[in-house]
Amino acid sequence: MLKSIVRVKHISVLIFILLFQLVTANLAFALPALKIDNTTNNQRLEGHFKIWHDPAGGALLSDARQAAADDRFKTLESKGSTGSKSGAIWSRFQLHNTGDSPQRLFLEYVDHQLVFLDGYQRNYGNSEFKLVAHQSMLEPFSERLISHPRFVSFVEIGAGETHEFYFRFASDPKGFVYPDLRLWQPDKFRYVQSIEQLGIALLVGGLLLIAIIALVGGFAIKDRIYFAYFFYALAKVIVWPTVLGYTHMYVLRDSFHWSYMSLSGGITIFAGLVFAREFLDTAKKTPRLDKLLWLMIFNSLLLIGAALMRDSAMATGLMTLALLLYPIISVIALRRWAQGSTNGMVYSLAWLILVSGLFAQGLRDLGFVEHNFVSYYWPIVASYLEMIAISLAMGVHLYRLRQSKELAEKSYRHRLETTKEELERVVLERTKELQLAKQTAELEARTDSLTGLRNRRSFFKDAQSMLSSCQRNRQSMAILMFDIDHFKTINDTHGHSSGDVALQTFAASISSEIRESDIFARIGGEEFVLAIRAEIAVAHQSAERLRKVTEHIYVNAGVVQFKFTTSIGIAMIEDDDTIEQVLNRADKALYQAKRLGRNRSMVA
Ligand SMILES: Nc1nc2c(ncn2[C@@H]2O[C@H](COP(=O)(O)OP(=O)(O)OP(=O)(O)O)[C@@H](O)[C@H]2O)c(=O)[nH]1
Numbered sequence: 001m002l003k004s005i006v007r008v009k010h011i012s013v014l015i016f017i018l019l020f021q022l023v024t025a026n027l028a029f030a031l032p033a034l035k036i037d038n039t040t041n042n043q044r045l046e047g048h049f050k051i052w053h054d055p056a057g058g059a060l061l062s063d064a065r066q067a068a069a070d071d072r073f074k075t076l077e078s079k080g081s082t083g084s085k086s087g088a089i090w091s092r093f094q095l096h097n098t099g100d101s102p103q104r105l106f107l108e109y110v111d112h113q114l115v116f117l118d119g120y121q122r123n124y125g126n127s128e129f130k131l132v133a134h135q136s137m138l139e140p141f142s143e144r145l146i147s148h149p150r151f152v153s154f155v156e157i158g159a160g161e162t163h164e165f166y167f168r169f170a171s172d173p174k175g176f177v178y179p180d181l182r183l184w185q186p187d188k189f190r191y192v193q194s195i196e197q198l199g200i201a202l203l204v205g206g207l208l209l210i211a212i213i214a215l216v217g218g219f220a221i222k223d224r225i226y227f228a229y230f231f232y233a234l235a236k237v238i239v240w241p242t243v244l245g246y247t248h249m250y251v252l253r254d255s256f257h258w259s260y261m262s263l264s265g266g267i268t269i270f271a272g273l274v275f276a277r278e279f280l281d282t283a284k285k286t287p288r289l290d291k292l293l294w295l296m297i298f299n300s301l302l303l304i305g306a307a308l309m310r311d312s313a314m315a316t317g318l319m320t321l322a323l324l325l326y327p328i329i330s331v332i333a334l335r336r337w338a339q340g341s342t343n344g345m346v347y348s349l350a351w352l353i354l355v356s357g358l359f360a361q362g363l364r365d366l367g368f369v370e371h372n373f374v375s376y377y378w379p380i381v382a383s384y385l386e387m388i389a390i391s392l393a394m395g396v397h398l399y400r401l402r403q404s405k406e407l408a409e410k411s412y413r414h415r416l417e418t419t420k421e422e423l424e425r426v427v428l429e430r431t432k433e434l435q436l437a438k439q440t441a442e443l444e445a446r447t448d449s450l451t452g453l454r455n456r457r458s459f460f461k462d463a464q465s466m467l468s469s470c471q472r473n474r475q476s477m478a479i480l481m482f483d484i485d486h487f488k489t490i491n492d493t494h495g496h497s498s499g500d501v502a503l504q505t506f507a508a509s510i511s512s513e514i515r516e517s518d519i520f521a522r523i524g525g526e527e528f529v530l531a532i533r534a535e536i537a538v539a540h541q542s543a544e545r546l547r548k549v550t551e552h553i554y555v556n557a558g559v560v561q562f563k564f565t566t567s568i569g570i571a572m573i574e575d576d577d578t579i580e581q582v583l584n585r586a587d588k589a590l591y592q593a594k595r596l597g598r599n600r601s602m603v604a
Contacts, residue, residue, distance in 0.1 A: 033094035033124075036103055038099055038101065041183070044181075045091075045093055049076075049179070051074060051082070052064060052089070052091075054090060057087035059088065059090070067090070076179065078368070079367060081371065084365070086173055089169045092166055092167075094124060094162055094164050096157075097163075106152050108182045109169075114137070115175065116135070116172065117168070117169060118135075121163055123161055123163055129164075133151070133153035141254070142253045142254055147249060148193060200246065200380075207236045214233055225278045228274050232271040232272055235267045235268040236387065239267070240380050240383065247264075257310070260307075265307075266318075266319070270297060274297065280336045281341075282332055285341070286336065292332075293328070295325075299321055299322050306318055329347075330348060330352060333348040334348050346396075350389035353385045354385075356382055361378075363375075446458030448521070450503060451503060453521050455522065460579055462519045463519050466519060471577075476535045476539075478536065478571065479570070479571050479572075479582045480529065480543050480570050481586035481589070484526040485567055485594075487499065495557070506564075507528070509553050514546075530542075530546075547565070567590055568600075569591070569592070569601075569602055570601060571585035571603075588604055589604035
């Protein structure tokens with residue numbers, strides 16, 4: 001029993017579905033009129049219209065009406081657009097005002113890519129069609145009824161009335177068209193428009209800020225990567241408002257041309273590729289892939305050329321090629337990432353975001369992805385996010401540059417410090433050496449090299465100061481002049497070197513017998529002189545003592561030893577004496593001593 005009830009229910013559902021399909025397929029205009037009233041706002045017509053493709057593009061309203069009568073209007077099958085088609089797409093729909101007052105509405109075209117829009121309206125069943133929209137991108141922007149980057153038309157429907165519409169969408173000569181409109185209350189439309197423009201202004205302003213910072217950075221750091229980044233950001237500042245229609249709305253109000261979009265697009269692609277080369281350092285790190293990048297740069301230059309020459313077919317082809325080649329950058333970035341480059345990692349991510357935006361736009365235009373808020377704005381947001389990601393990487397780049405500069409400065413300071421210390425040490429060492437050399441030179445200048453005693457010059461200097469001091473203090477001073485006896489014979493007998501040893505031994509022996517304050521010097525070959533502070537008697541005693549000391553000197557000359565004696569001349573200083581005068585007197589006394597038989601001392 002229960003089973004049969006379920007079966008009957010199933011059958012009735014099936015019959016209902018079949019009947020529904022039969023009815024909907026046979027009705028020329030199966031879609032019911034869209035109900036509107038004063039609450040209608042941001043209402044898309046999608047699902048409430050049917051379309052007809054006119055491949056030649058020359059069909060008039062009468063042709064479209066005939067197509068409708070022949071049931072040639074079909075439901076739009078794709079999600080995004082009608083795809084790239086030549087000619088025009090006609091859409092047909094009805095609006096029914098359920099309210100008790102007339103409705104004035106804005107009909108906004110949902111995309112910015114349309115070139116022509118025509119619209120016809122009539123009160124269903126009685127009146128003739130009238131033209132409610134006749135817009136063209138080729139017309140100056142200033143002539144638009146409602147100032148907006150996308151086409152906006154105005155319709156009015158009386159209370160309780162149903163109106164029938166035919167809208168013609170065309171992109172000349174071939175293009176992507178999404179035949180959809182949005183209904184707005186005019187005041188709400190203006191409010192949403194200002195919000196949208198604020199959002200776009202913020203994005204573009206952000207890009208401009210990035211461009212300025214990059215430019216300042218370029219001048220400050222003198223790194224050309226920042227200039228490349230500035231150029232790229234600036235190109236984006238130009239391309240997005242141009243593509244979205246704002247450039248024509250605010251700047252080029254009277255001169256629309258599609259080539260401006262291609263030109264700004266070409267420049268942006270070119271700038272992006274130049275920046276990618278710098279940022280990823282492809283010339284050095286991936287030389288083979290770098291050649292592909294050059295190819296892409298060449299393609300972007302051709303695109304710029306085609307846009308300047310206003311060759312639409314060539315520009316479209318080159319732009320498509322440029323976008324199709326874009327994934328190569330991702331490959332390069334991934335390759336650089338694999339090589340351990342942080343820039344490579346960031347760029348892989350940034351480029352993925354950008355390509356996803358462009359991909360979304362492509363899929364939407366081809367009709368694979370729904371035309372909605374996200375698929376409409378994702379490309380520009382993605383393009384912006386790409387710049388943010390790169391900005392972060394540039395920040396990191398700057399931070400690292402600063403760090404390595406600080407490190408270099410630190411090690412430079414350290415090296416400087418070490419070098420300074422080293423220099424100071426060397427200077428100190430050299431100064432010491434120089435002082436020592438000077439001392440040695442001075443010593444040599446006043447020393448007799450054979451005996452180590454003062455030489456003649458030094459004796460005169462030191463004896464002079466002793467003389468002055470003694471004359472000042474009225475002290476006695478004596479000069480003892482020594483001359484070794486028969487020294488020539490010593491030389492002749494024992495050899496010159498033995499004579500030298502005799503002189504050295506004599507000098508050492510006498511030196512050890514006198515006071516430190518006494519001035520002893522060798523002033524000639526075998527002549528020595530001693531200056532002492534002493535009375536005449538003491539001087540004489542000293543001379544005798546030293547003479548006796550000399551008698552006991554034994555000189556070792558190989559197998560034989562020999563002795564020698566010395567004669568001494570003594571002279572006392574007198575007032576106003578000079579050293580020479582005293583020496584002369586001592587010399588005379590010495591001569592006396594020699595004459596009297598040598599080995600004796602004589603007072604002058
Ligand atoms: N070995 C050596 N001999 C020297 C040096 N300087 C001078 N003589 C020698 O000393 C000798 C001095 O001789 P003389 O002036 O004739 O006097 P002397 O032979 O000592 O005779 P008297 O002075 O009269 O006792 C010379 O033969 C010089 O060549 C020296 O530095 N070394």
